[in-house]
Amino acid sequence: MTDPRETMTPASTDLAAAAGPMRIELAPVRNQWWDVWDQFRRHRGAMIGAAFFIFILLFAYVGPQVWRVDPGYLNIQARGTSQMIACFGVGGAARDSVAAYEAAIAAGGAVQDNPPRRLGVGGYFGAMTGCFADPEGFSAAFEPFKDRRIKVSWAHPLGTDQKGTDTLAWLMSGGQTSISVGLTAMLLSILIGTLVGVVAGYFKRLDGILMRMTDLFLALPLLPLLLVMVMLFRQSLSSAFGPETGIFILIVVAIGVTSWMPTARIVRGDVLALKEHEFVLAARSIGTRPGRIIRRHIIPNVMSPIMVAATLGIANAIITESALSFLGLGFPSDYPSWGRLLNDGVQFMQQNPERVLWPGLAISLTVLSVNYMGDGLRDALDPRIRGQ
């Protein structure tokens, strides 16, 4: 690593040697975070995860600037629109519909109730292109076939729900809610969990009481507790911070204070083991104060389990938020989030499977990408793995 410097300036090293050991040319002190970044870049999964997470962020926060459809607008005429993918003929319905479309055209509007089942590849392809090129016309021609009707439109590429709100717009602004709730609640939960875990592990005196408190929280029935919290504080928070911010704070706090326990237990266990390491004893023999020992020696060495807990925490927070919304205790029903989208779609899963497909995919891919990022970050922060 440092060799190029030497070969470039052999004269200076000779001089240094002549002048004594004091002036050996040293490589400039490099910021450690560059090493971390170098290692992170080498983790393929982490890079893909990071790229996807950035994509999701852009989708949720910049997307609405591009796709300027108000997620709150109810377009009654467009309600029940399928997504454009339906044109590919998912599930065989469109194959029949293509035939029906051709038959309808051939009959000049006269409707045949029993369209032919078989269709050549060319006809299928042609019909599909027709569907993509003119979805409205396709839908109109298909209108008479009651049970096989298909409704698609480029105005709603991901379709609409039963009230006529645009799924794509909803997915975008729902992403904002879910990601911000997920990240904030995870941060809060990690913060409480790490604090309790480190204090309980390091200070023996507080161990018993803190861990019994953790057990108490673990033993609480969470859902009723959340319900009570929401009932009690919804009004006061809404009036103090406005309905949306109030609910946001309430949900984040509710999820945060009910999900820190596993983190606290894991961190405590690790701290108990770390505390006995000789480097902590060495720090004590130097006279380092407990606060600094914790910051300098304990916390960096429990980063791995914290990181894992954090990535899992995001998933947990997003899902808990959706459960709350499902029970009608989360955000108001006209306020989009991935969880609500998912729960709304469940009733229509038979007819419109894509209504649960997209939010479900968004949640799981976000969680997966955060997981991979956490994995890469954990490796990058460990100097033993770094540089290998």
Next chain:
Amino acid sequence: MFDAPATSRKLVEIRDLKMHFPIYKGVFRTRAGAVKAVDGVSFDIYEGETLGLVGESGCGKSTCGRAILRLYDITEGSILMDGVEIGPTPQARLRGMRPKMQMVFQDPQASLNPRMTVQAIIQEPLDEHTTLSAAEKREKVLELMDAVGLNRRFAGRYPHAFSGGQRQRIGIARALALNPRFIVCDEPIAALDVSIQAQVVNLLEDLQRDFGLTYLFISHDLSMVRHIATRVAVMYLGKVVELAGREPLYAEPLHPYTQALLSAVPEADPAMHDDARRIILRGDVPSPANPPQGCNFCTRCPRVMEICRQIDPEYRELRPGRFVACHLYNDDPTTAGATAAPSEATEPQQGE
């Protein structure tokens, strides 16, 4: 070399040091007793000397070293560090004393934080106790690395990139950072290869000469202690059983335990090896939570007497600079020296 240390000034005086770890039992965690890891130890360490502390595993050597540095809250006793009593002082007020007394640890792997660079590790004492600027600290760290024979280029590396011997050098550099006067070396070579052991011991000796350090050298390697120590204390089950200058102790061990311990030193010469008559101790070391009545060694002593099972022998100065705790020497101190060394035990030692 010297029976008496070069200077007669006492740097550390330890009187009746006790370190008991409580045992809690049952549902209500009631105190059921204590592990008497160190149970009434008294000795002095003179300025500039190396006091070797030897004994088998679990006899309380390391605990004793840590207790002297007040890494534990000791149960009882007095520790005078350079004239200042630090025995009962609360931890918070010890901070000011810390720069004077430092420690080198046994496991060089475990004693360095894997997440810190060498620079940060050696700098930690400077961060805690000095107000130097970042550049001054960096320069000081590089000087320390020179002093312990580490390449300056390695300052930005992490401990895992070093060999055991190099890691131990990092640990020594950290201990030296604040110009201490007293260093407890807690088995600093036990985890190292034999070839590296010599390097580290020589480094410790060089540093002692250059910086005027005083060592408490804890080890179970009797030949290494013989090499480095000025005086040697032998511990058994939480007590010092014998303390003497290096040469007298190795030439003429008084306490039966010391005799047994020294007879166990491997003999390099094959001819001598076949000749060596070893004292084989029977039985196991009693639990420090439940030491026997009377002398701690009475359960295994080859020369046990009735009195040993009843009365704990007093630790006393038999001759100037020669301490022993054994009933064999309590009745008639004048003849003790003659009867002290059973010939079969000392023969192999004298050959060295």
